[in-house]
Amino acid sequence: MDNIISLDGIQFRYGPEDPIVLADLSLEIPTGKITAILGPNGTGKTTMLHIMLGLLKPSRGGAKVAGKSHKEYSKRELSQMIGLVPQFESIPFNFTVFEYVLLGRSPYLNPFQLPGDLDLEITENALKEAGIAHLAEKPVSEISGGERQLVHISRVLTQQTRILLLDEPTAHLDLENQNRILSLLKRMAAQGATAVLTTHDPNAAIFAADHFVLMNRGKIEAEGNLKEVITTQNLSLIYRTPIRVEKINGYTMVVMDTKEYHG
Amino acid sequence: MKKILFIVTILLTAGCSVIPGLNQPVEITDSTGHTETLNGLPERIAIAGKATIMVQDAIYLFDDAVEKVIALENRNQSTYSFLPVVDPNLDGKDIFEKNVGPEQIAAVQPDLILMKSSMAEKLGEPLKQLSLPVLYLDLETPEAFYKDIHTLGQVFGNPNRAEEITEFYQSRVSRIEENLAGVTEDQKPSVLVLEYSDVGGEIAFKVPPISWLQTTLVEISGGTPVWKDLEVGGGWIVVNVEQIAAWDPDQVYIISYDGKASDVKANLMENPVWSNFRAVQNDQLFAFAYDFYSWDQPDTRWILGLQWLATKIQPELNSNIDMMEEVNAFYSFLYGLDQEAIDADVIPNLTGDLP
Amino acid sequence: MTKERYKRVLLLLGLGTLLVLVISVFIGRYPSPPGMSPRLLFEDNLARQLVLNLRLPRLLVAFLLGMILSAAGSVLQMIFRNPLVEPGFLGVSQGAAFGAAVSILFLTHHPLVIELSATFFGLLALAATYYLSTRIRYGGWVLRLILSGVAVSALFSAGVGILKYIADPLTELPELTFWLLGGLYSVTWRELLFVLPFALVGIVVVYVMRWRVNLLSLNDDTAFSLGASLTRERLVLLITTVAAAAALTAISGVISWVGLIVPHISRRIFGASAEKSIPAAMLLGGGFTVIADDLARTLLAGEIPLGILTSAIGASLFIYLMVSMGIKVRRDG
Numbered sequence: 015m016d017n018i019i020s021l022d023g024i025q026f027r028y029g030p031e032d033p034i035v036l037a038d039l040s041l042e043i044p045t046g047k048i049t050a051i052l053g054p055n056g057t058g059k060t061t062m063l064h065i066m067l068g069l070l071k072p073s074r075g076g077a078k079v080a081g082k083s084h085k086e087y088s089k090r091e092l093s094q095m096i097g098l099v100p101q102f103e104s105i106p107f108n109f110t111v112f113e114y115v116l117l118g119r120s121p122y123l124n125p126f127q128l129p130g131d132l133d134l135e136i137t138e139n140a141l142k143e144a145g146i147a148h149l150a151e152k153p154v155s156e157i158s159g160g161e162r163q164l165v166h167i168s169r170v171l172t173q174q175t176r177i178l179l180l181d182e183p184t185a186h187l188d189l190e191n192q193n194r195i196l197s198l199l200k201r202m203a204a205q206g207a208t209a210v211l212t213t214h215d216p217n218a219a220i221f222a223a224d225h226f227v228l229m230n231r232g233k234i235e236a237e238g239n240l241k242e243v244i245t246t247q248n249l250s251l252i253y254r255t256p257i258r259v260e261k262i263n264g265y266t267m268v269v270m271d272t273k274e275y276h277g
Numbered sequence: 278m279k280k281i282l283f284i285v286t287i288l289l290t291a292g293c294s295v296i297p298g299l300n301q302p303v304e305i306t307d308s309t310g311h312t313e314t315l316n317g318l319p320e321r322i323a324i325a326g327k328a329t330i331m332v333q334d335a336i337y338l339f340d341d342a343v344e345k346v347i348a349l350e351n352r353n354q355s356t357y358s359f360l361p362v363v364d365p366n367l368d369g370k371d372i373f374e375k376n377v378g379p380e381q382i383a384a385v386q387p388d389l390i391l392m393k394s395s396m397a398e399k400l401g402e403p404l405k406q407l408s409l410p411v412l413y414l415d416l417e418t419p420e421a422f423y424k425d426i427h428t429l430g431q432v433f434g435n436p437n438r439a440e441e442i443t444e445f446y447q448s449r450v451s452r453i454e455e456n457l458a459g460v461t462e463d464q465k466p467s468v469l470v471l472e473y474s475d476v477g478g479e480i481a482f483k484v485p486p487i488s489w490l491q492t493t494l495v496e497i498s499g500g501t502p503v504w505k506d507l508e509v510g511g512g513w514i515v516v517n518v519e520q521i522a523a524w525d526p527d528q529v530y531i532i533s534y535d536g537k538a539s540d541v542k543a544n545l546m547e548n549p550v551w552s553n554f555r556a557v558q559n560d561q562l563f564a565f566a567y568d569f570y571s572w573d574q575p576d577t578r579w580i581l582g583l584q585w586l587a588t589k590i591q592p593e594l595n596s597n598i599d600m601m602e603e604v605n606a607f608y609s610f611l612y613g614l615d616q617e618a619i620d621a622d623v624i625p626n627l628t629g630d631l632p
Numbered sequence: 633m634t635k636e637r638y639k640r641v642l643l644l645l646g647l648g649t650l651l652v653l654v655i656s657v658f659i660g661r662y663p664s665p666p667g668m669s670p671r672l673l674f675e676d677n678l679a680r681q682l683v684l685n686l687r688l689p690r691l692l693v694a695f696l697l698g699m700i701l702s703a704a705g706s707v708l709q710m711i712f713r714n715p716l717v718e719p720g721f722l723g724v725s726q727g728a729a730f731g732a733a734v735s736i737l738f739l740t741h742h743p744l745v746i747e748l749s750a751t752f753f754g755l756l757a758l759a760a761t762y763y764l765s766t767r768i769r770y771g772g773w774v775l776r777l778i779l780s781g782v783a784v785s786a787l788f789s790a791g792v793g794i795l796k797y798i799a800d801p802l803t804e805l806p807e808l809t810f811w812l813l814g815g816l817y818s819v820t821w822r823e824l825l826f827v828l829p830f831a832l833v834g835i836v837v838v839y840v841m842r843w844r845v846n847l848l849s850l851n852d853d854t855a856f857s858l859g860a861s862l863t864r865e866r867l868v869l870l871i872t873t874v875a876a877a878a879a880l881t882a883i884s885g886v887i888s889w890v891g892l893i894v895p896h897i898s899r900r901i902f903g904a905s906a907e908k909s910i911p912a913a914m915l916l917g918g919g920f921t922v923i924a925d926d927l928a929r930t931l932l933a934g935e936i937p938l939g940i941l942t943s944a945i946g947a948s949l950f951i952y953l954m955v956s957m958g959i960k961v962r963r964d965g
Contacts (some may be wrong), residue, residue, distance in 0.1 A: 016754060028942075064853065067853070067857055068954075069853055069856050069857070069858070071686060089693055089859050089860075089861060092859070093857060093858055093859025094859070097857060098853060098854060098856075098857035100853050100854055102851075103850070103851050104713075104851065105850065106713040106715070106717075106849060107710065107712075107713075107846075107899070107904040108899075108903075109846065109903075109905055110903065110904075110905070113846070113903070113904070113905040114905075117846055117847055117850070118858065120844075120858040120859055120860065121859040122846050123842055123844075125844045125865055126840040126844070128842075128843050128907065129843065140701040148682065153904070159664065172758050173858065179857075237801050245633055262766060317923040320727060405793045436661040479810055479818050480818040481810075481817065481818060497779075504933070506933060507932075507933045507934055514934040514935075515815070515817060516933060516934055516935060517661070517935055518660070518682065518686055518688070519660045519661040519682055519686065519687070519929065520661040520933055520934075522661075522662040522663075522678055522682055523661045523662040523663055523664055523665075525663075549681050549685055550678070550681040550682055550685050550686060553677050553678035555679050555680065603709050
């Protein structure tokens with residue numbers, strides 16, 4: 015299958031009186047690649063992820079996952095297929111990292127089952143994969159921000175899904191942690207997973223993604239590979255601030271123009 | 278024409294002030310030490326507040342109550358069980374709702390309000406604010422009772438009757454005291470008095486506070502109350518059956534304010550735990566006597582309760598008390614019922630272990 | 633806490649609780665406080681009757697009560713992501729008391745009907761609290777739920793008061809202290825029998841779902857992505873545990889603070905994961921309530937309302953925990 019997720023003519027609003035969040039949006043997510051959805055805050059990126067997840071239903075248009083609509087799958091099948099790392103996740107109770115990551119095995123257990131040795135093993139491996147095995151017994155309140163993101167991603171790793179949806183995975187992280195997260199994602203994609211990540215940071219997208227989507231105000235402005243999408247013209251339009259796309263030693267970078275912002 | 282009216286009015290007013298009993302200021306001090314000065318004997322008496330039944334029954338010891346009591350509070354159904362027997366005018370009287378407030382009382386224009394002393398703060402004080410005269414009856418101990426009767430004697434302008442009533446009670450108390458003269462401590466059985474309630478399926482056994490009348494009645498009757506070591510005592514205190522077993526009293530008396538004491542006693546005799554109590558095995562479990570109301574309370578019937586207890590706690594020494602005779606004497610002398618009325622209205626209502 | 637260590641400590645806790653139960657059989661006012669020697673059981677028929685007919689059912693009900701309140705408290709805390717809630721704070725206990733009173737006054741004294749009425753109003757109260765909390769426009773989620781819980785609890789308590797007022801206050805008013813302060817002094821085997829089905833359902837459901845509860849405490853979108861049928865699973869847990877708590881409240885009166893403090897203590901010892909902390913909380917809660925009831929029926933000649941003891945001990949522990957180590961209430965929760 016070429017495109018594991020496809021959105022066709024999606025319109026979304028929360029209620030009949032509410033403003034339109036997504037307007038006639040069509041998008042294909044290529045299988046086995048990392049797709050970055052770029053755009054400023056508030057353009058509806060999270061809403062689009064939730065539609066891909068099946069949590070929200072579009073007011074108009076349809077979404078398909080692996081060729082079928084969401085309602086053709088059982089809850090169990092869906093949760094074994096798509097994993098989500100939300101932008102804000104609060105863990106109100108002080109689980110240990112291991113206990114929390116273990117929750118990623120939920121799709122494989124019915125509500126009355128306890129995790130078995132296999133589930134424990136998968137959890138351990140996921141922690142190792144993410145490089146945080148040493149944090150297993152630490153309560154989640156005692157780890158740093160970057161480590162937390164790795165914990166969330168480990169949870170999705172234990173979920174063993176083909177598709178990973180990540181909402182602003184590198185927001186609020188320093189450069190070292192951003193690198194760790196994005197490198198991990200690339201490794202997973204190399205093993206066949208499809209990842210969709212939303213971000214407002216073009217450089218993060220450039221580092222990790224194979225496929226780029228530019229969003230603005232609920233619409234898709236551009237879609238394609240790095241060269242096609244990441245241009246000074248496109249980005250300045252979307253971010254409404256002077257931006258330059260520079261190439262340094264064959265590596266593309268996006269920088270803010272030194273011209274000052276004039277509102 | 279106007280002039281004549283004017284003179285007649287003056288003369289009448291002057292004349293009224295000469296007739297004794299009318300418009301002579303009357304000063305009455307009740308058993309709590311509270312004094313009221315009234316413009317004459319009260320003609321419109323209202324009864325209100327908690328324990329209305331006890332206050333009523335004391336007031337109706339005087340004949341004039343039928344005419345002069347013009348309003349009463351309706352606390353519950355049992356307010357009506359005894360009153361119709363002694364008050365043929367009951368239907369024409371004002372009936373207050375439960376927990377009546379000072380304004381409604383004022384609305385019936387009483388010239389005296391009588392209530393239990395425990396209502397002084399809640400009801401008495403607000404009524405005083407409205408310049409209404411209030412007198413209190415204590416009723417909690419025999420001594421207070423006699424003082425209350427004296428107060429009522431003044432209220433009704435009938436000190437002779439008050440004397441008679443007091444004599445009736447005191448002679449009977451003296452008889453018991455004489456019967457029990459010389460009784461030693463170890464001749465006194467240990468006694469437990471329990472109120473039984475099963476409201477809403479919650480079965481509770483409660484003992485009265487040490488200061489209450491029930492405790493005094495047991496002591497006068499020649500018994501030793503086992504609950505004297507209870508540390509607390511605001512109202513009835515719940516005790517569990519284990520504590521009852523630990524006390525192991527010689528005698529147990531069951532009070533039921535619903536009039537079910539006999540049924541409760543019958544059930545307890547069959548109960549696997551209770552049937553092992555010494556008191557039950559010796560047939561010393563008694564249902565407290567009851568006619569319209571239970572005889573254990575600070576009601577006029579306390580004298581019946583006392584004598585009944587005496588015949589149960591110290592039967593040989595009190596063999597000169599005939600309970601049925603006492604019931605007749607009580608209702609005929611104190612409430613003016615003839616034998617026919619007693620047989621028709623009182624005797625059928627008797628429950629408990631009588632005689 | 634590793635699995636092995638957990639098993640060991642839980643076993644210890646179980647043995648400790650069993651010990652508390654066994655010792656409690658011999659604690660009481662008969663023949664004199666603090667209790668009797670086991671020998672008396674063989675020699676004294678009255679002692680035997682007391683233990684078999686009164687103490688045993690009362691102990692068992694106290695134990696069940698503690699288990700259920702702790703289970704319900706744990707479930708409420710996790711599902712509402714709020715460590716400061718329990719059945720007594722969210723109106724459940726007061727609603728149950730109201731329901732029981734309604735049944736007694738207007739329907740029937742049959743224990744089953746009383747229990748069902750209590751369960752109905754207990755659940756109604758929870759629904760009202762939840763609905764109200766979504767409408768309050770003040771404070772964060774944790775605060776909003778507590779505020780509406782306080783309001784709904786007060787309403788149902790007042791309701792009980794009003795019902796008692798309609799019925800004759802001269803002979804029935806003392807019972808108000810039973811409803812609002814609790815007491816197990818009239819418990820016999822009959823009460824235990826009628827409450828047992830409700831209790832067992834609640835305990836079994838919570839026990840088999842003890843791992844799943846963790847999932848239900850996460851963000852809605854995360855939990856959805858992990859395959860939870862959120863509404864259905866949460867409702868199953870809530871309804872069964874809250875119904876059990878309400879059914880027990882119908883015979884015990886309102887008992888507060890157990891459902892709040894025991895889950896906290898359990899989490900502190902066994903970790904936050906419900907899989908470990910909920911079974912432990914049930915044992916701890918059961919033992920705690922049995923001890924409190926031992927005090928209620930033995931300390932003084934007169935019965936001390938059980939709710940007074942659980943409040944005194946529970947609230948003191950709560951203050952201590954809040955002040956010394958701080959119950960962590962996450963701001964983003």
